[in-house]
Amino acid sequence: MNKSGEQGYESLIKWLEEKHPGFKSNLYLREVPGLERGLTSSHKLQAGDTLLHIPSTCMLNPLTLLPNSPIPKHLFPQTQPSSSSSSKASVSNTSRSPSEAKRARISLSTSSSSSPSRKLDTTQLLTLHLALTKDPKHRYESDWKVYIDTLPQSFRPWHPLTWVVKPDLDEDEEDWKWWNCLYQIGLSESAKMKIDDVRERFEKDYEILIEVLKEEDPFKSQNLVKEIGKEEILWAWLNVNTRSISIPLNIPGPSERNNHTLVPIMDFINHSSDPSIITPRVKQLAAPSRQRTRSTSKPSTASTDSVFLPSPPLTNASANGSRLGTANGTGIGLRKADQHLLPGKIDLRLVCPDRGLDEGEEVFFEYGGHSSEMLFAEYGFCEIPKTPVPTSSKRDLHDETDIKVEGLNDGSLTSVTQVNRDGDQKPNDEDTTGWLTMRYGEVDVTPYIRELWDEQDDEEQEEKKQVLEGIGCWGGNTLHASPSPPHPAHSLLMTLRVLHLPSTSPRLPNVSKGLVTYVSPSNETSAMLTLEDICKGAVKNAEKRSKVVQRLDVDVKDKLQSDTEKKGILQMLKAMCQEEQVICKAVLERLENGEEFS
Numbered sequence: 001m002n003k004s005g006e007q008g009y010e011s012l013i014k015w016l017e018e019k020h021p022g023f024k025s026n027l028y029l030r031e032v033p034g035l036e037r038g039l040t041s042s043h044k045l046q047a048g049d050t051l052l053h054i055p056s057t058c059m060l061n062p063l064t065l066l067p068n069s070p071i072p073k074h075l076f077p078q079t080q081p082s083s084s085s086s087s088k089a090s091v092s093n094t095s096r097s098p099s100e101a102k103r104a105r106i107s108l109s110t111s112s113s114s115s116p117s118r119k120l121d122t123t124q125l126l127t128l129h130l131a132l133t134k135d136p137k138h139r140y141e142s143d144w145k146v147y148i149d150t151l152p153q154s155f156r157p158w159h160p161l162t163w164v165v166k167p168d169l170d171e172d173e174e175d176w177k178w179w180n181c182l183y184q185i186g187l188s189e190s191a192k193m194k195i196d197d198v199r200e201r202f203e204k205d206y207e208i209l210i211e212v213l214k215e216e217d218p219f220k221s222q223n224l225v226k227e228i229g230k231e232e233i234l235w236a237w238l239n240v241n242t243r244s245i246s247i248p249l250n251i252p253g254p255s256e257r258n259n260h261t262l263v264p265i266m267d268f269i270n271h272s273s274d275p276s277i278i279t280p281r282v283k284q285l286a287a288p289s290r291q292r293t294r295s296t297s298k299p300s301t302a303s304t305d306s307v308f309l310p311s312p313p314l315t316n317a318s319a320n321g322s323r324l325g326t327a328n329g330t331g332i333g334l335r336k337a338d339q340h341l342l343p344g345k346i347d348l349r350l351v352c353p354d355r356g357l358d359e360g361e362e363v364f365f366e367y368g369g370h371s372s373e374m375l376f377a378e379y380g381f382c383e384i385p386k387t388p389v390p391t392s393s394k395r396d397l398h399d400e401t402d403i404k405v406e407g408l409n410d411g412s413l414t415s416v417t418q419v420n421r422d423g424d425q426k427p428n429d430e431d432t433t434g435w436l437t438m439r440y441g442e443v444d445v446t447p448y449i450r451e452l453w454d455e456q457d458d459e460e461q462e463e464k465k466q467v468l469e470g471i472g473c474w475g476g477n478t479l480h481a482s483p484s485p486p487h488p489a490h491s492l493l494m495t496l497r498v499l500h501l502p503s504t505s506p507r508l509p510n511v512s513k514g515l516v517t518y519v520s521p522s523n524e525t526s527a528m529l530t531l532e533d534i535c536k537g538a539v540k541n542a543e544k545r546s547k548v549v550q551r552l553d554v555d556v557k558d559k560l561q562s563d564t565e566k567k568g569i570l571q572m573l574k575a576m577c578q579e580e581q582v583i584c585k586a587v588l589e590r591l592e593n594g595e596e597f598s
């Protein structure tokens, strides 16, 4: 870690200790090659020890911002009326359904004047708060400045959203063209779809925030829109979208847009899908009623065993997205037994797993059950499997260059490597079998299925779509590595079967009632032949892309020795091509063997 990074972290710890009673940490920040920074244990820790205790007061969300924010109060999202909530936020008397919330957002974006009914959701409000700190005249210094100083300073060029959002400055455009070209030629169509979805979310929020800057005082009278532009909003938005954690704030509307918070320190935790190393025990604790002196803060006894697994959010297209949330993607939902926990007044405590932690061992969360493409589109990284290693070989925790995680408990062969943005970690070309045991190994064949839909006439499309929606099989056009053996998702199989049925078929009603999954031998043969075509097409495309990426990699190595960031990203793209080929080939092999899928 560089000196300013170290100082920033120390200042943050000091701020938390002085201003936020209850804060406790047995973790320290360390620069992990390729992951920038990660949290590691400061000494040997045992099961149940506290790794981190984060008081609700230091979290950055609409409830903690409201009392002192220069953002007009009427823009704040409203909390839901609740007898148990003592939030100071304004309270609405009706809760809006997600579609109503969406409509409200649409009307916001078309509203032409400042209106007291204009409301931002949590994502937009946090983005605005962060972006305001970029005012060159320093009129919006944040109470969370010490924390904000520890956030990534830039997401260009490594985050793929920045490849599709042109930089403000002309002088940055030349380099950007390389990355934009990489988006065009180095990614699968399904990865591009996921990045496009992120872009769509960003652009909508950007438009709304620009309107707020233009039309709401004090921003309007300061002509702040001239000072805070797309770059600042992009930086702020990506910080919110790659670092915030789902937690109930009692704000109605789509939870993934509203019930999340930035959590100092906890947001340094990196992702792993390897169950043997993730540290999943996060307890929610009712925050003690605090006066701002350390002596009065006693640890709450009102803890729950609710497990909090950071998992990415739900997005419009994919029911997936980019927020560190919970295992079920819904945030830390309050169960009945937990209702003494007041939304917005919940401390988080991260607890040492049963196996204990060695000194210097990195702590990981699983951001969610996400495919490589989803992790890449939302967070700008992916995992790759490493060459099999004996389960007994333990990594040298003191070797800072060794970030691989070895040996799953179940004796399977996979070991997950965090792909290094500096390009040191490479996918293994000789032995690609690791992909077959990746927990979330996946190929998304939606673009191929879309082509098949386009061949059907409008009426047929609509009828069949309804059938698939009715049985919960609309979307989900994926092949999976796990559980082994590699297989098409049930929804993909049903889609292929329905696509091959004439809309007049008497069997369609039974399919739509869920009475039939296997339609007929001839339908099955057609569906399997199409699946075979899709897999072959995907292998071919991945091979082509892999060659393109390889050529770019050689170029970068030859001409731009210093450009380690490009090399790192190219390794990730290469890894994703490999994953696609390996999983598709394994499914093809099963098809050739005449195996049946259900």
Ligand SMILES: C[S@@+](CC[C@H](N)C(=O)[O-])C[C@H]1O[C@@H](n2cnc3c(N)ncnc32)[C@H](O)[C@@H]1O
Residues within 6 Å of the ligand: 034, 035, 036, 037, 038, 152, 242, 243, 267, 268, 269, 270, 271, 272, 378, 379, 380, 381, 382, 383, 418, 419, 420
């Ligand atoms: C919540 S932050 C984690 C802390 C971050 N490493 C930092 O330095 O601030 C999420 C970001 O960390 C990085 N990251 C997290 N897990 C990773 C992994 N397994 N491999 C590579 N990068 C990872 C990605 O850049 C991601 O957008």
